[in-house]
Amino acid sequence: MTVDESRFRECIIRSLRLRSGEYRPDLRIGDVExxxxxxxxxxxxxxxxxxxxxxxLDDMATLTSLPELRNWLERTG
Amino acid sequence: MTRDVVLLxxxxxxxxxxxxxxxxxxxxxxWNVIDAGYDSWLVAPLDPRSALFAKxxxxxxxxxxxxVLENVPDILAQLDATLERLGSLSAPPTxxxxxxxxDPLHAMPLANNLERHALAASVNERLLSFRETHSWxxxxxxxxxxxxxxxxALHDPRFEATAQVYYSPxxxxxxxxxWLRALRCLERPQKKVCVLDLDNTLWGGTLGEDGADGLxxxxxxxxxxxxRFQRALLELRRSGILLTLCSKNNRDEALAVLESxxxxxxxxADFAHLEISWDRKSQAITRTAQALGLGLDSLxxxxxxxxxxxxxxxxxxxxxIFDFPDDPARLVGALAAYPGFDTLRQTDEDRKRAxxxxxxAQRNASRASATSAEDFYRSLELRLTIFSAASEQAARLHQLxxxxxxxxxxxxxxxxxxxxxxxxxxxxxxxxxxVADRFGDSGITGLALVDxxxxxxxxxxxxxxxxxxxxxTVENAFLAWIVGVAARAGAQSVAFRCLETxxxxxxxxxxxxxxxxxxxxxxxxxxxxxxxxxQHFVSIDAAQVS
Numbered sequence: 205m206t207v208d209e210s211r212f213r214e215c216i217i218r219s220l221r222l223r224s225g226e227y228r229p230d231l232r233i234g235d236v237e238x239x240x241x242x243x244x245x246x247x248x249x250x251x252x253x254x255x256x257x258x259x260x261l262d263d264m265a266t267l268t269s270l271p272e273l274r275n276w277l278e279r280t281g
Numbered sequence: 282m283t284r285d286v287v288l289l290x291x292x293x294x295x296x297x298x299x300x301x302x303x304x305x306x307x308x309x310x311x312w313n314v315i316d317a318g319y320d321s322w323l324v325a326p327l328d329p330r331s332a333l334f335a336k337x338x339x340x341x342x343x344x345x346x347x348x349v350l351e352n353v354p355d356i357l358a359q360l361d362a363t364l365e366r367l368g369s370l371s372a373p374p375t376x377x378x379x380x381x382x383x384d385p386l387h388a389m390p391l392a393n394n395l396e397r398h399a400l401a402a403s404v405n406e407r408l409l410s411f412r413e414t415h416s417w418x419x420x421x422x423x424x425x426x427x428x429x430x431x432x433x434a435l436h437d438p439r440f441e442a443t444a445q446v447y448y449s450p451x452x453x454x455x456x457x458x459x460w461l462r463a464l465r466c467l468e469r470p471q472k473k474v475c476v477l478d479l480d481n482t483l484w485g486g487t488l489g490e491d492g493a494d495g496l497x498x499x500x501x502x503x504x505x506x507x508x509r510f511q512r513a514l515l516e517l518r519r520s521g522i523l524l525t526l527c528s529k530n531n532r533d534e535a536l537a538v539l540e541s542x543x544x545x546x547x548x549x550a551d552f553a554h555l556e557i558s559w560d561r562k563s564q565a566i567t568r569t570a571q572a573l574g575l576g577l578d579s580l581x582x583x584x585x586x587x588x589x590x591x592x593x594x595x596x597x598x599x600x601x602i603f604d605f606p607d608d609p610a611r612l613v614g615a616l617a618a619y620p621g622f623d624t625l626r627q628t629d630e631d632r633k634r635a636x637x638x639x640x641x642a643q644r645n646a647s648r649a650s651a652t653s654a655e656d657f658y659r660s661l662e663l664r665l666t667i668f669s670a671a672s673e674q675a676a677r678l679h680q681l682x683x684x685x686x687x688x689x690x691x692x693x694x695x696x697x698x699x700x701x702x703x704x705x706x707x708x709x710x711x712x713x714x715x716v717a718d719r720f721g722d723s724g725i726t727g728l729a730l731v732d733x734x735x736x737x738x739x740x741x742x743x744x745x746x747x748x749x750x751x752x753x754t755v756e757n758a759f760l761a762w763i764v765g766v767a768a769r770a771g772a773q774s775v776a777f778r779c780l781e782t783x784x785x786x787x788x789x790x791x792x793x794x795x796x797x798x799x800x801x802x803x804x805x806x807x808x809x810x811x812x813x814x815x816q817h818f819v820s821i822d823a824a825q826v827s
Contacts, residue, residue, distance in 0.1 A: 221303070242295045245440055249450035264443045 232269030300457035346447035521631030658818035768808035
């Protein structure tokens with residue numbers, strides 16, 4: 205599916221509770237202090253809910269950046 | 282000032298800490314959550330260097346998952362050892378312990394789950410019996426959360442495999458909401474009164490249009506929703522919440538329904554105050570608060586009409602407004618979701634409270650027929666029991682310290698831990714007071730914190746009585762008794778500290794007229810002049826005070 209960039213961005217900002225200006229389309233885990241391995245669980249769960257998808261166990265371990273997550277959604281969703 | 286609560290569990294609780302901290306900040310709470318780490322519940326309490334024993338730590342929260350039933354072979358023995366360890370701490374923190382449930386997703390569920398459920402029930406029974414004897418120990422109803430939402434909505438094996446969390450992110454949100462309520466009710470005064478409309482609130486239909494026979498509150502059909510709501514309100518009443526009425530109706534017609542409608546569970550005597558008139562609800566609610574001697578911020582207003590709710594919300598912003606559901610079938614659920622009546626523990630005084638207002642009405646009738654105030658006081662046969670507080674009474678006395686506004690000389694609140702520290706301090710005399718008269722037993726309704734660090738000049742740091750018992754010379758008797766004890770202990774004076782608050786005028790006026798001398802925010806009483814103290818008509822029974 206085509207991923208609506210603004211929906212994707214809003215979902216990530218909400219999930220990580222980012223302040224304005226902290227979002228970048230190429231963020232990866234650890235780039236901002238809010239995105240640690242714990243917050244990552246919320247990112248996965250919130251994306252599943254927003255886009256109606258379900259990550260597999262392997263995906264959960266390997267998808268650790270916004271480009272990877274966006275690509276996965278486009279490929280699978 | 283923030284107070285730390287440390288999370289202890291068998292799984293990873295960092296996701297709960299993340300959500301709970303966000304919720305607490307949003308609610309303006311002073312609690313700050315710290316995660317003790319993976320599988321910390323058995324080890325951390327034994328380690329004096331753990332966060333549990335840090336100075337800022339005020340509470341421990343045990344959040345166990347059903348995996349302990351599978352992974353800890355001797356779970357009951359381990360639990361007993363943990364409780365024994367908690368019981369032996371010299372200055373125990375506030376402890377919150379979640380009750381347990383068994384996960385039914387196992388091999389051979391029909392045969393094997395029954396024992397697992399029984400084991401979880403044994404754990405829960407042990408928690409409840411420990412709670413019975415330890416006022417600082419509370420049980421948080423995790424089992425209820427799981428029954429409400431279901432394990433499939435709370436748990437996700439993928440997240441457990443990825444991050445060792447039992448609760449999924451969505452489940453963690455629900456769990457955080459439960460723990461938010463538990464922690465908030467430890468730091469916030471409980472609401473005291475539920476103010477109720479009648480038409481389409483206690484029953485379906487409108488009395489003026491449908492007539493008494495057309496009202497819905499029977500055991501079947503659409504009336505059942507209202508009947509179940511009435512039943513829930515009676516449970517509130519038994520738990521110490523006062524019910525009052527605030528309805529626009531003809532008074533006689535509405536009372537006739539409450540007195541004799543066969544389907545109505547609530548009767549006039551269940552209400553501590555009645556307002557049935559065509560006045561504005563904001564006026565009726567103001568009169569209700571005055572009649573009960575409570576602040577508007579102790580009230581919840583329940584009304585099906587959005588217009589009435591808006592009027593009260595605009596004119597009386599201190600009053601909580603019930604989130605009235607569109608569908609009456611959701612009334613009980615909405616009441617369960619309202620956090621203002623939350624408490625983790627009920628005292629005997631809570632269970633007596635609603636009846637106490639009936640007794641008070643009988644007392645007032647007796648006062649009206651008495652020939653003099655003195656005759657009235659004598660006729661009451663007042664009995665006071667004053668005791669040096671022990672830990673068994675700590676929960677009730679601390680509740681009194683937190684809830685009393687009007688007859689409270691300082692309105693200084695202490696946390697549960699600070700209060701228990703005072704109880705253990707030999708320089709302090711923490712006095713509790715019970716009151717009874719021929720109309721009823723009011724239970725523990727008075728508290729004095731007496732500082733004896735200077736043996737010749739005692740200082741009463743705070744002195745407070747429930748407003749239910751004042752006006753019967755009980756306050757005079759309590760004050761005189763403290764001055765008498767100070768005299769016998771060799772003190773020359775007793776000073777009662779007094780700070781002005783917007784609500785404690787009654788207490789300040791009492792002190793002003795009690796024969797003391799004011800200086801620098803306190804009133805000093807000379808123990809050699811007991812005759813200057815105010816008169817009372819109370820027989821006092823005092824336990825040995827040390």
